[in-house]
Amino acid sequence: MDVVQQFNALIWSWAEMLRALRRRAALAPFLIYAGVQTLILLMLLGFTVPPLRFFVPALLRLRFGDQALHYPNNFMVLRGALGQADIILSVFLGALVTAAAVYLFASFYGGRKERSSVGLTVGASKYVPALVVALVAAVLSQVAVRVPMSIWGGLADTSPMRFRMLRVILIGVVLAVQAVFVYGIAAVVVDNKRVGGALAGTAALAFRNPVTTLLLVAVPAAFELLPAWLMRNSSVIIYKFSPELLAVGMLIWIVVILFINYATIGAATRFYLHATAGEGPSSEPGEEQR
16 A cells, blocks of 8 residues: 555544444453453552452562552552553453454454454453464563663663653654554454464564554554653642542543553454455445445
């Protein structure tokens, strides 16, 4: 595809993803993921309640020190603690959720109505290859961040402006890595590809359609910028307003992540089906794609 065709396919994929909102069953996997995130947040907030007090404080102390157990510092570490838990969650639960969502989206785009329970069953049956694809993407994303930070992390003290530039560049690098693998689980679920074929296929499709693929990932991700900015200014919120507002901010972050995942997976699945099956936008207004 040339650049214009890629933009057309991008807009069409987004429109099809929004059309899929009619079928609320596609939201179920994302609601499960958000529910687990909310449960973890509640555990972090209520670590003094039995039986949480027997293991959550130890984990917080190990990672953030004794200050994480005292008010209002316990609110200061919320984003870091939930973010680190989410790295693991996004791989091990994310593989199941994504596989289930891909099946439900693909069914809808194909004119079939499937219950969310069927999608979760299919996701479970594809869990192992989907997990491997998710692990590869996660490991490469972590390497892309941690290696440069280990080399140039000292810029935070010596040159804050350069350090901010480094963070922006690394965000772009992570988005590019995620874009390369965004079709991997779709290849596993839709085309029953093995891990090697899915990884090769997603990379080949991404490099053939770089504009569509990068924007499918980057545009939804941009909606996380505001809650992320609020969390980075947590000290201002704590000392000028109320520490409890940070918990509200984290709940907003969870909802934003839900819709980012929905938009990314829904549109990427639509584009994958189009690109691998030779489908395209309807030439007649209102015509349904099958």
